[in-house]
Amino acid sequence: MGNNLIIRNYTSDDRDQVIGLWEACRLIVQGNDPYKDIELKMEFQPELFFVASLDDKIVGTVMTGYDGHRGYLNYLGIHPMYRSKGYGKSLVEFSVHKLKELRCPKLNIQIRNTNTGVTGFYQKLGFTDHEVKGMQMRL
Numbered sequence: 057m058g059n060n061l062i063i064r065n066y067t068s069d070d071r072d073q074v075i076g077l078w079e080a081c082r083l084i085v086q087g088n089d090p091y092k093d094i095e096l097k098m099e100f101q102p103e104l105f106f107v108a109s110l111d112d113k114i115v116g117t118v119m120t121g122y123d124g125h126r127g128y129l130n131y132l133g134i135h136p137m138y139r140s141k142g143y144g145k146s147l148v149e150f151s152v153h154k155l156k157e158l159r160c161p162k163l164n165i166q167i168r169n170t171n172t173g174v175t176g177f178y179q180k181l182g183f184t185d186h187e188v189k190g191m192q193m194r195l
Contacts, residue, residue, distance in 0.1 A: 066105040073114040081133035120151040127155040127163040
C-alpha cells in the first residue's frame with residue numbers, strides 16, 4: 057500500500073477521529089447522524105468497517121456492506137490533505153478483496169448528485185453507470 061498506510065478494522069477508540077474525517081470530507085449531510093450510523097454498523101457486519109491510518113492518524117474510512125446479493129460502499133472518504141496518493145484506491149481494493157472472500161458477485165455505490173468530483177475516481181477503478189435511479193425511504 058505504500059507510505060506506511062495501514063488498513064484495519066474500526067475500533068471504538070477511532071470514533072472521534074472518524075467523525076472528524078467525515079466532517080472534513082463533507083460526508084455528513086442533514087439527516088445523517090454519524091454517531092448513530094457508527095452504532096448501527098457496529099451492530100451489523102462490524103468486520104466490514106475499515107479505517108486507513110498513517111502514523112496512528114486516520115486518513116480514510118469505508119463502511120463496506122454485503123446483503124447476500126450486492127456489496128456496498130458507504131462513508132468512503134480520504135481526508136482532503138491526503139487525496140491523490142492512492143489511498144482511496146487502496147481502501148476500495150481492500151473492500152473488494154473482503155467482498156470477494158464472501159463470494160459477493162457485484163458491488164454498487166451511490167454518489168450524491170452534489171458530489172460531482174468523485175465520478176472520475178470511481179470510473180478509473182472500473183465502476184460504470186448501470187442506468188438505475190437510486191431512491192430511499194427513511195424509516
